[in-house]
Amino acid sequence: MDPVTGAITTLLVEATDQGQEPGPRSATATVRIAVEDDNDNGSNALVHYSIVSGNTRGHFYIDAQTGALDVVTPLDYEVSKEFTLRIRAQDGGRPPLSNISGLVTVQVLDVNDNAPIFVSTPFQATVLENVPLGYSVIHVQAIDADSGDNSRLVYTLLETGAGFPFAINNSTGWIVVASELDREAVDSYSFEVEAQDQGNPPMASSASVTVTVLDVNDNSPEFTQREYSARLNEDAAVGSSVLTVSAVDRDANSVITYQISSGNTRNRFSITSQSGGGLISLALPLDYKLERQYLLTITASDGTRHDTAHVVVNVTDANTHRPVFQSSHYTVNVNEDRPVGTTVVVISATDEDTGENARITYLMEDSIPQFRIAADTGAVTTLMELDYEDQVSYTLAITARDNGIPQKSDTTYLEILVSDVNDNAPQFLRDSYQGSVYEDVPAFTSVLQVSATDRDSGLNGRIFYTFQGGDDGDGDFIIESTSGIVRTLRRLDRENVPLYLLRAFAVDKGVPARRTPVDVQVTVLDVNDNPPVFERDEFDIFVEENSPIGLVVARITATDPDEGTNAQIMATVHVRLRDANDNSRVLSAGSVGCRQGAGRVLGAGRVQAGCWVPCVTGSTVPSSALRTAVVLLALPSLAWLLALLSVNSDALLFHYLFAINNCLQVTPQPLHPQSPRRAPRSPRALPYPP
The missing domain is CATH 2.60.40.60 (Cadherins)
Structure with missing residues (x-):
């Protein structure tokens, strides 16, 4: 209050609580503070304000000079809805004077800072499946600490589809049956209920609800099939099982009993409940002559409801004989x-x-x-x-x-x-065969053996061997039909045919016969059965006097059709001198020689006596393989010959006669003198140039 004008000061106070998300929230309060003037002046008129009481928990603060009242800590409507503060006004005089009669009432206004809370969760209830529509099942309830619309709740069911059998009263929270229940279809429902206040913005919470549907006997037993049939021999023993009928009841905990309602002539049959089914057994002996068929009516009952089925039992004559x-x-x-x-x-x-x-x-x-x-x-x-x-x-x-x-x-x-039928051809043990034989072996010598097998039996598996239709080497070979041994039929000649490519057959004796070919390769091995052959039997050689040592006077060549060491040629030179009077002189060793491996006859020194000179060294060759060629060596003048022999005589024409053999160790054979068959030719006209 203004001390001069007497005006009253009005304060607007905002209150903020300590609520959680989405808080905190606030409210406002109007505070009026009236102060009487003490009519003093100066410091005696200065008024100081303070809160004397009512400021519990220190929510408020008042300015000492201005008297402005502020909220300094959060307010909570749900804890304290109103505060009454006693204010002291004290002047600055001495002694100070004060007044504590001032009262301030602060009303806290509510904001929507509390969500609804269900009183119990989860909610569980049971309901019989035959209750009427609108039947109240369970009351779900929530509370809201706020006030007014902030605490007014609306209930709804969450995530329920079409045909959901329950509904909820939005205001009261009562859940009621909205459509018929059937425990046999669905025996339990679980869903969510939401409670939402009407504040701005609104707040909500949810709770789970489980409703169990209880069974009532609303289903009759039902047989699994309406008609049954069985066949029973007339000599079946009493107590024999005929068949078992079966019925089901969709209700829970139902107990089904069975009985024969009709058709049990002479009480031949009985029925007992076993494992949920009805076992029909023979109670009295049957007589095929009296009854050949029974039509039984079976009733299944749960105590209130029932169902029936028919059983046809055909009685058959006794099976007295076995197949x-x-x-x-x-x-x-x-x-x-x-x-x-x-x-x-x-x-x-x-x-x-x-x-x-x-x-x-x-x-x-x-x-x-x-x-x-x-x-x-x-x-x-x-x-x-x-x-x-x-x-x-x-x-x-x-x-x-x-x-x-x-x-x-x-x-x-x-x-x-x-x-067995002849469905397998003979099979050789190898894909091909190879063998060898010396060319000088006698006829019918064994070369190799072929062998085949046949999986068939009897004649179908009996094999013989043949060259027929193959190649037998132009008749040089035969094959033994039973053993498969390949033999020579005649003497072979490697120099004519060194290798034979034969084709043999293994043939079974089935009808028709089956045959299998195989290639046979026979290599003919060489023996030394051919002597060397000179290119001619006789050679004429003219040599000039004073020919130098080492001069080639002739080329003497020979060939051998054998192979290997059998074809290596070895030669010796044997020289003798005879005059026209058949006087014989032997040239000294070394006068005439043979160059090794070349087949050339050459002068080796002065002619003095006969000699043997080796041409090629090697192994001894049988004497049957020797061949000899006669070489006629003509000297151009007697003077040259006399100079060689140191003999004085008339001028004559002599011939050197010497033999060339293809072996080292051969006994020289004497050569007979020969007269010149023609006049001496010029020494320069040599038939065998060096």
Whole structure:
């Protein structure tokens, strides 16, 4: 209050609470402070203000000079909705005077800072499946600490699709049945409920609800099938099981009982509940002559509701005979090349009963993949190709079973022998054969042996060997038909045919026969059966006197058709001198020589006497392989000859006669004198130039 004008000061106070997200929030309060003038002047008129009481928790502060009242700590509407403050006004005089009669009331206004809270979570409830629509199932409730619209709640169901059987009262939170329930379809529902206040902005929370639907007996038992049938032999023992009927009840914990309602003539049958089904058993002996069929009506009941089914029991005549095979063991043969589906044999059995008791079904006791048996006819047929080479026989256990009650049977054994056919060609043990033989071996010498096998049996697997249709080396070889030994038929000559490429055959004796060829290579080995051959038997040589040592006076060549060491040629030179009067002089050693390996005759020094000079060294060669050539050496003048021999005589024409052999160790053979067959030619006209 202004002390001069008497005006009243009005304050607007804002209150802020300590709420959590999305807070904090605030409110405002109006504070009026009235101060009476003490009519003093100066310092006596200066008024100071202070809060005396009511400022619990220190929420407010007042300015001492101006009297302005402020909120200094957050306010909470839900804790304190109103504050009453006592204000002291004190002047500055001495002694100071004060007044504490001033009261300030601060009202805290609510803001929406509290979300709804459900009183219990999760909510659980049960409801019978047959309750009417609108039935109240459970009351879900939430509270909100705020006030006014901030605490007014609206309830909704979350994420419920079409056909959801529950609804909620938006204001009260009561959940009610909105559509018919069926426990057999859905026995439990779980969903969410949301509570939202009407503040601005609104706040919400949710809770889970589980509603369990309880069963009521609203379903009748139902048989799994309406009609049953059974066949029972008249000699069936009392207590024998006929069949089991079965019914189901969709209700929970239902107990089904069974009884025979009608058709149980002479009370032949009884029924008991076992494992949820009704087991029909024979209570009294049957008589095929009195009743051949029973039509039973069976009732299944859960105590309130029931269902019925019909059971037809056909009584059959007693199966007094079993099937009988004509033999306990059968043996048949089948060729291995028969196609798949071939009927091997038809096995049959007989039964002296009639009707179903005599109708026989055939089956194989063991699964043999190569064969099957027709159940009605007993025909055994092939399912796979047979192979004698893999398996030669099969033993099948075949059972003939009648269709009586109880079934009777007989078993026989069928042995199937697979007959071999010539379906395999002989096979050689090698892809090709190689051998060798010396050319000088006698006829019928063994060279090599070929060998083949045949997977077939008997004549189909019996093999003989032949060159027929192949190559026998133009008749130089034969092959033994049983052993496969290849032999020479005549003497061979390597120099004519060094290598034979033969083709032999292994042929079985099946019909038709199968044959397999093989290549045979025979190498003919050399023996020293050919002597060297000079290019001519006689040579004329003219040599000038005073020819230098080492002069080549002739080239003497020879060839040998053998090979290897047998074809290496070795030569010697044997020289003798004879005059016209048949006087013989032997040249001294070294007068005439042979250059090694060249086949050339040359002067080795002054002619003095006869000599032997080796040309090529090597192994000894049989004497039968020797060949000799005669060489005629003509001297141009007697003076030259006399100079060589130191003999005085008339001028004559002499011939050097000497032999060239192809072996070192050969005894020289004497050469007979020869007269000149023609006049001496000029020494410069040599027929064999060096």
